[in-house]
Amino acid sequence: MKLNKALLLVVSLFFCVSAFAQSSKELKRKKEALQREIELAQRNLNKAASGKKLTLGQINAIKAQIRLRQEKISTINSEMKSLDHQISENTNKVHNLKGRLADLKKEYAGMIRFAQRNRNSYDKMMFIFAAKDFNQAYKRIKYLQQFGQYRKKQAAYIQGTEKQLSNQIVVLDKDLKNKGSLLKEQESEKSKLDKNRSEQTAVLNKLSKQERQFKQDIQKKRQQQASIDRQISAAIAREIAAARKKAEEEARERERLAEAKAKAENKPSPTTTASKPKTASEALRATPEAAKLSDAFEANRGSLPSPVANGYITGRFGAYKVDQATAMRNGVVFQTSDGAAVRAVFNGTVSSVFQQFGKYYIVIIHGEYFTVYEGLQSVNVSKGQKVTTKQTIGAAGTSDGVPELGFQIHRGATAQNPESWLAR
Incomplete structure (x- = not known):
């Protein structure tokens, strides 16, 4: 029973470490991706700032850098919280392993004392021959065999637990070093964030000097974007109208074929009319292929x-x-x-x-x-x-x-x- 409990402790430790490793990898990947975006924003900012004239691209690049830097700091904080939680868990497991190891050694010491009392073949033989009958003697022989095997298993398990404890202490030391590195990285990012905010203030001061020109540029951009949006809306409207027209033509063709079939068979003309698309969505999904593609896109x-x-x-x-x-x-x-x-x-x-x-x-x-x-x-x-x-x-x-x-x-x-x- 004690052996099973110890095994459960080791297995739970393994799964906790695996889950932490997965979470830590995800946070690290996110942090690296953010760093790449920050570096790209810096390159774009350098390009935009190379001209004397202040541009919306320059302002947007600075804003993006600040946002990405804040997100990276937040990711570092999450990484440290996860690491703190893991350090706490691993510390508790180290204490549990130490306690378990002490119990195992105490139990093993009792077995050694028992073995010392029955250390020679004469004592073992006397223990067997003192049995009341053959059945009890056989059970005593099996007991001595099982006792010897169990003692060997306990010795091996003590060694395994000591090794596990040693490995866990190494992991703890590594976690503490990682936390120290994260703290330094966090301080560095905060310093860079302060620098970005100073750059933003400088840009806003520059904006006040070029305000008139900047407003004219923005107004021009808004007018251009409005024109582009109208063209996009018109392109989509044409597509919807074409889909609706096609669906209605197909519906009329189905009606015509139904009437022709009824006439050929000397039956009354069908009174129901083929359904026509009522909405833009119905028109765009009118064919099985379009409906399947829409569902796949939405999925x-x-x-x-x-x-x-x-x-x-x-x-x-x-x-x-x-x-x-x-x-x-x-x-x-x-x-x-x-x-x-x-x-x-x-x-x-x-x-x-x-x-x-x-x-x-x-x-x-x-x-x-x-x-x-x-x-x-x-x-x-x-x-x-x-x-x-x-x-x-x-x-x-x-x-x-x-x-x-x-x-x-x-x-x-x-x-x-x-x-x-x-x-x-």
Whole structure:
């Protein structure tokens, strides 16, 4: 029984260490990804700041750096909490192992004393021959055999427990060193965050000096974005109208065939009419293929790949303030690396490709869903072309000297928040 309890202790220790290792790996991966995004933001900031004129890209890059740095500090804090919890658990297990080891040694010492009292063959033989009958003598022989085997097992288990205890102490020492490294990293990140905030203050001071020009640039950008959004909405509306028309034509054809069949068989004409799509969703899902693609797209909510392999979001979906005025954004804006490949986030068909203000815009249809890729410097797909998940469809363009990509998701004509669809 005691042996089983000790085994359970070792097994539980193994699973706890495995769970911690998995959690620690996930946090480490997240921290490394954040660091890559921070470094990319710094490169973009350097590009934007190289000009004398203050740009929105420069402001967004600083904001992104501060946000990413805060997220990294938060991840380090989570890593330290997890490590503290593991240190506490491992410390308790070390104490339990020490207590168990002391009990085993005490028990083993009792066995040794018993063995000393019966250390020669004469004593063993006397113990056997003192039995009342043959059956009891046989049981005493088996007892002595089992006692010897159990003593060997106990000795081996004591050695194993001592080894386990030694290994656990090594793990504890490593955890304590890791915690020390994390504390240093946390202090370093806090110092860098303070520096970023100072840079932000300097940029805002610069903004006050260039306010008039900055407002004009923002107003121009808003007008351009409004024009682009109208073109995107028009492209989606055309697709919906075409799907509706096709579905209605197919419904009328089914009606005609039903009437012809009834006439050929000398039966009354069917009184029921074929169903026609009432909504945009019904029109876009009218065919089995489109319905299947829509369901597949929806099933991947929260796990769609990013339209750029490396990048971070600087413009979020929905209402936002620019120059004290509220504006709406139908998607998100990524800052990425120079000439970054832009990828389709899901299987679909290119619905529209158009050029505006020297940049390219792609709309891809996925059943009743649409994805929109904005501000590309070049494209390598055309209207009607089928694309697959992560297929390169073009290269990201620049805005204010910073590589940028706008990205939207629509269900029919309704814009969705891409952040709830994309995998982190």
